[in-house]
Amino acid sequence: MTQDQLPGQRAGRGMMIAAWVIGLALLTWAFGLWEAHKENPNRDPLSRSVNGVREVILERNSAGHYVVSGTINGEEAVFLLDTGATDVVVSQDLAERAGLSAGARQLAQTANGRIEVRATRLNRLELGSIELRDVPASINPAMGGRKVLLGMSALGQVEFSQQGGQLTLRYQGTNGQ
Numbered sequence: 001m002t003q004d005q006l007p008g009q010r011a012g013r014g015m016m017i018a019a020w021v022i023g024l025a026l027l028t029w030a031f032g033l034w035e036a037h038k039e040n041p042n043r044d045p046l047s048r049s050v051n052g053v054r055e056v057i058l059e060r061n062s063a064g065h066y067v068v069s070g071t072i073n074g075e076e077a078v079f080l081l082d083t084g085a086t087d088v089v090v091s092q093d094l095a096e097r098a099g100l101s102a103g104a105r106q107l108a109q110t111a112n113g114r115i116e117v118r119a120t121r122l123n124r125l126e127l128g129s130i131e132l133r134d135v136p137a138s139i140n141p142a143m144g145g146r147k148v149l150l151g152m153s154a155l156g157q158v159e160f161s162q163q164g165g166q167l168t169l170r171y172q173g174t175n176g177q
Contacts, residue, residue, distance in 0.1 A: 039061055041060075057168050058167045058169070065080060072094065073100070074124070075097045079149075081155065085152065086108075086153065088122060088125065090138070090139055090148050091148075093146075098122075103119035105117075119136070120139050132171075136153040158170060159172075
């Protein structure tokens with residue numbers, strides 16, 4: 001090897017390393033998107049209106065649950081549909097960001113035992129094209145992040161039916177009720 005070849009070889013080796021690093025970064029990014037889709041396949045749920053009835057169609061996630069992105073008072077949230085929950089249950093963090101008032105202290109029975117929660121009401125809850133107003137809810141200080149249990153205080157206002165791996169939510173009210 002002569003001195004004239006070394007800079008070119010170094011540049012080639014550097015380009016090869018850079019290509020591998022970029023390739024690995026892209027694969028990591030793509031895997032992250034795939035994982036997120038497995039957990040919440042309803043980040044932008046399919047919504048439609050049929051004869052004045054608003055419908056939102058949800059796909060089951062890889063664990064068999066229905067998870068959907070939406071908002072509470074304009075704040076992004078990730079809802080886990082839970083027909084066993086009486087209320088919509090939000091974390092303290094999300095309650096603060098959404099401007100929810102913590103009302104009366106209440107005891108709630110959870111899978112992990114009894115806990116103290118605070119009563120509140122959601123001015124606006126949105127799932128796709130469905131908008132619910134003045135929804136009873138609870139603030140659970142033991143929960144964290146943007147995850148929300150979508151209980152019967154909201155689900156009781158919509159009709160829902162499941163077929164295969166899809167759940168269709170139907171709402172006959174008008175936005176803003």
